[in-house]
Amino acid sequence: MASEVAEETPKPRGGRFCTLCNARRAALKRPKTLEQICKECFYEVFEDEIHRVIVDNNLFRRGERVAIGASGGKDSTVLAYVLSELNRRHDYGLDLFLLSVDEGITGYRDDSLETVKRNEIQYGLPLKVVSYKQLYGWTMDEIVKLIGLKNNCTFCGVFRRQALDRGATLLKVDKLVTGHNADDIAETVLLNILRGDIARLSRCTFITTGEDGPIPRCKPFKYTYEKEIRNLTSASSWWRIYSPNAYRGFAREFIKDLERLRPRAILDIIKSGEDFRISTTTKMPEQGNCERCGYISSQKWCKACVLLEGLNRGLPKMGIGRSRGIDNERNKDVKETNGTKSLESKQCGSLDF
Amino acid sequence: MQLTLEFGGGLELLCESVKIHEVTVDLEAEETKLTMKQLLSWVRTNLIKERPEMFMKGDTVRPGVLVLVNDCDWELSGQLETMLEDKDVVVFISTLHGG
Structure with missing residues (x-):
């Protein structure tokens, strides 16, 4: 890798120009295409790509009320920004809302809820916060006190998923969007294979799920590399305080290892997940x-x-x-x-x- | 050599929750420049207080850690071979946790 860059550099570092505009210095390399481009061009192609994903997959219909699952982390912050921007620019005619979940972990959501409140003001999107206490009668702190640090992620994860749906019902929205990115989906494909979870394996690559249910969910960042989302944000300090999910973490690291060797690997795993055909004799769990x-x-x-x-x-x-x-x-x-x-x-x- | 090092995405927790470190790295005699490789081992010795495996793997950063040198992805400047100069700004951001 070093040899690619070391040649013909007038300045010691980053002497290359952006391959798109040829005017500014390249600041990053796109994992999908290996193009070296500048920040300004990056913002532009990034937003265009998300617009194409939305249009090509018919993610929204004019007049829909759409809740953005907002954790205050980088993915949902970028999603809130991009959606409100594209909604304006391309006149999607959507009513956008921010929906946040407060798990009730002391100190954990303070920063991220602040971020979400900032997003509310910055992008002019109404915010709804639903708490575990309201929905379930328990805060995560109370649960951890009872069960300790082991296994509490099970509670948090299960409760969070429902919390978003319940919050979305309260907001009376037609759709819920989440900031899950290509890395997340590749990771989930692998995990579903490792767990032999055929039902989820076939579902997890869909860009929209739950279309037969009350509130479908979609993932506009399905094809978006986490690395590029990170490139768009300043460092945010979102961090799982309680024990991280070791199994998932392992799959995550494996994916990052693969990405380093061959950046396309992430999209290829998603492709593999999409192309899986499950034999008709396999019994699927009934919903x-x-x-x-x-x-x-x-x-x-x-x-x-x-x-x-x-x-x-x-x-x-x-x-x-x-x-x-x-x-x-x-x-x-x-x-x-x-x-x-x-x-x-x-x-x-x-x-x- | 004076450098500004910034840790984000959770990495700051490995260095006493301080995000921005203004540091002076002493060079070996006769050297005028520092490579990223040297800087990483300096950081590991001098700044990382816990769980170094969250920051490094082998002699480089752990996959999923984004490195920016003067706001430019280090993939473009030669990664470990990147030559640093006085007053450079190096940013480390973990993308491994959280959304």
């Missing part, structure tokens, strides 16, 4: 609704209700993990009952897709 809260679930109760039941009964480990014994029994159970839904049989919602 139904939670008997308790009505949320989509392939089980009798959705994962959030199982977790909440555990918390409220003082058995917080309920619904977390599974031992081999239980797993085997479960498989047997599924075969015998031939597709009837059984409680505890499957982790639901521990992924964000």
